[in-house]
Amino acid sequence: MDLNGKVALVTGSAQGLGRAFVEILLKNGAKVSLLDVNVPKGEELKAVFDQTYGPEQTIFIPCDVTSEVQLKDAFHKTKEKFGKLDIVCNNAGIANEQDWEKTITVNLNGVIRGTYLAMEIMKQQKEGGVIVNTASVAGLEPLTLMPVYTATKHGIIGFTRAMATASTICKSGVRLNALCPAFVQTNLLDSVIDDDQLAGVVKTMTIDIMKRIGPLNVSEVAEAFLQLVTDESKNGAIMKIEKQGGANYVQFQFNTELKTAPK
Numbered sequence: 001m002d003l004n005g006k007v008a009l010v011t012g013s014a015q016g017l018g019r020a021f022v023e024i025l026l027k028n029g030a031k032v033s034l035l036d037v038n039v040p041k042g043e044e045l046k047a048v049f050d051q052t053y054g055p056e057q058t059i060f061i062p063c064d065v066t067s068e069v070q071l072k073d074a075f076h077k078t079k080e081k082f083g084k085l086d087i088v089c090n091n092a093g094i095a096n097e098q099d100w101e102k103t104i105t106v107n108l109n110g111v112i113r114g115t116y117l118a119m120e121i122m123k124q125q126k127e128g129g130v131i132v133n134t135a136s137v138a139g140l141e142p143l144t145l146m147p148v149y150t151a152t153k154h155g156i157i158g159f160t161r162a163m164a165t166a167s168t169i170c171k172s173g174v175r176l177n178a179l180c181p182a183f184v185q186t187n188l189l190d191s192v193i194d195d196d197q198l199a200g201v202v203k204t205m206t207i208d209i210m211k212r213i214g215p216l217n218v219s220e221v222a223e224a225f226l227q228l229v230t231d232e233s234k235n236g237a238i239m240k241i242e243k244q245g246g247a248n249y250v251q252f253q254f255n256t257e258l259k260t261a262p263k
């Protein structure tokens with residue numbers, strides 16, 4: 001897929017991975033709608049992008065992904081502003097085991113609602129679209145320190161795979177994929193390391209492991225994200241990104257009977 005002239009929407013895009021995804025889309029000629037709950041950071045970033053790419057290439061929309069009204073409104077504003085919607089990245093996420101219900105609402109409900117809104121718009125377009133949901137390696141194997149975060153990321157992968165199959169069967173023209181980075185150097189990672197409430201021995205052990213593995217840079221993950229967005233042959237694929245092994249598609253065993261359309 002050539003990104004020139006394409007329209008994208010990225011949630012949680014004021015910093016970290018979301019910001020890097022926006023930047024790689026802009027570099028490749030797409031227009032991007034930036035959604036984030038952090039309004040000062042979002043506005044500041046929009047001003048930075050205006051300098052490099054021009055004010056018409058982006059729009060910043062204050063949006064909390066846990067609000068049905070705000071998310072719906074942001075999708076419709078994006079379509080109104082740019083005329084279509086080709087690429088959606090449901091990326092906003094937190095790692096707060098104390099406020100675990102909020103973690104579920106942001107990480108899972110936000111991704112599910114964002115996916116449904118994207119599908120609704122994209123399936124009406126002749127050229128379809130692509131949805132990339134940000135999961136994590138914690139969606140493939142458990143993070144002992146963060147059981148609820150782990151649950152949300154497993155949920156994102158299951159949801160994305162099911163929706164991708166349904167999308168193929170219904171011939172909606174929409175591709176769905178999930179991205180599973182290992183540790184990435186962002187504020188989210190720092191917030192977990194600095195969280196004094198987390199259990200001592202597990203925390204020491206996990207920080208040790210993390211130091212040994214070494215965190216990815218956001219740009220390494222953004223390159224993998226770009227690959228997923230542009231490769232039109234990979235509907236339903238789940239991509240894992242690790243510091244040592246790089247980006248690879250995860251192989252799953254599945255029951256092919258469940259993937260067959262009724263005759």
Ligand SMILES: NC(=O)C1=CN([C@@H]2O[C@H](COP(=O)(O)OP(=O)(O)OC[C@H]3O[C@@H](n4cnc5c(N)ncnc54)[C@H](O)[C@@H]3O)[C@@H](O)[C@H]2O)C=CC1
Binds near residue numbers: 016017037094136
């Ligand atoms: N940093 C890491 O090691 C990894 C992060 N991830 C995932 O990547 C995604 C992005 O995380 P990072 O860039 O690391 O974190 P970050 O904390 O640097 O950025 C997250 C962004 O999401 C926004 N956000 C938070 N709650 C929101 C809400 N309710 N509505 C709208 N925006 C909201 C924040 O304001 C922030 O701008 C998350 O889904 C995270 O789980 C996945 C694997 C590894």
Ligand SMILES: CCCCCC(=O)/C=C/C=C\C/C=C\C/C=C\CCCC(=O)O
Binds near residue numbers: 136189193205
């Ligand atoms: C290897 C899983 C990578 C998941 C990264 C992620 O989405 C967010 C991580 C945020 C903080 C992680 C902090 C400590 C975890 C370190 C090592 C995990 C060791 C495995 C275990 O048994 O817990």
